[in-house]
Amino acid sequence: MSRKPMVRPGGRSTRVQQAVHTATNELMAEVGRDALTVPSIATRAGVTPSTIYRRWGDLRELLSDVAVERLRPETEPDDHGTLAADLTAWAEQFLDEMNSPPGRAYIRDALLGDPEGANAGQCSDYAAEQIAVIVTRADRRGESPPGAEAILDRVVAPMMYRILFRPGALSAEYAHRLVDDLFTSRASRETD
Numbered sequence: 001m002s003r004k005p006m007v008r009p010g011g012r013s014t015r016v017q018q019a020v021h022t023a024t025n026e027l028m029a030e031v032g033r034d035a036l037t038v039p040s041i042a043t044r045a046g047v048t049p050s051t052i053y054r055r056w057g058d059l060r061e062l063l064s065d066v067a068v069e070r071l072r073p074e075t076e077p078d079d080h081g082t083l084a085a086d087l088t089a090w091a092e093q094f095l096d097e098m099n100s101p102p103g104r105a106y107i108r109d110a111l112l113g114d115p116e117g118a119n120a121g122q123c124s125d126y127a128a129e130q131i132a133v134i135v136t137r138a139d140r141r142g143e144s145p146p147g148a149e150a151i152l153d154r155v156v157a158p159m160m161y162r163i164l165f166r167p168g169a170l171s172a173e174y175a176h177r178l179v180d181d182l183f184t185s186r187a188s189r190e191t192d
Contacts, residue, residue, distance in 0.1 A: 064113020
């Protein structure tokens with residue numbers, strides 16, 4: 001069970017979390033992930049190691065928490081004028097970011113530090129929120145978008161499977177093909 005307690009917005013707890021996350025990211029960039037230690041992170045963050053152990057339990061849980069935060073999208077998906085263009089651009093960017101060496105490392109850390117699956121659920125929610133923006137935008141333009149779950153199943157899930165279990169060269173064309181297949185299968189179902 002994760003030791004991370006519920007956190008009130010603002011206040012000391014938020015400042016500690018921000019300081020520890022910042023220290024972790026800085027040290028990871030300077031010395032690499034394998035050289036990280038709780039004492040070095042605590043020193044950089046200006047807290048005691050016991051603060052980190054009390055809040056996160058161990059280094060793996062801390063890295064998991066940092067990874068989930070790093071995987072959070074910073075902006076809404078770009079508006080390219082059509083559902084197909086929006087979804088294709090988003091899928092290409094998602095694949096590029098998640099399949100990069102840092103992206104794969106963050107995914108591994110997010111999953112390894114939380115065997116109960118809350119972090120996986122949070123990362124899935126990030127993708128679902130991005131897709132919901134694209135779907136809502138398409139609705140407003142009068143398009144008839146597939147549901148967010150269909151997009152998750154047909155576009156995001158295959159990419160994540162390949163990233164996690166069949167790493168290698170995944171190109172933008174792969175993301176485009178998944179989006180094209182989503183629309184092609186949907187069109188064929190509608191004509192049947």
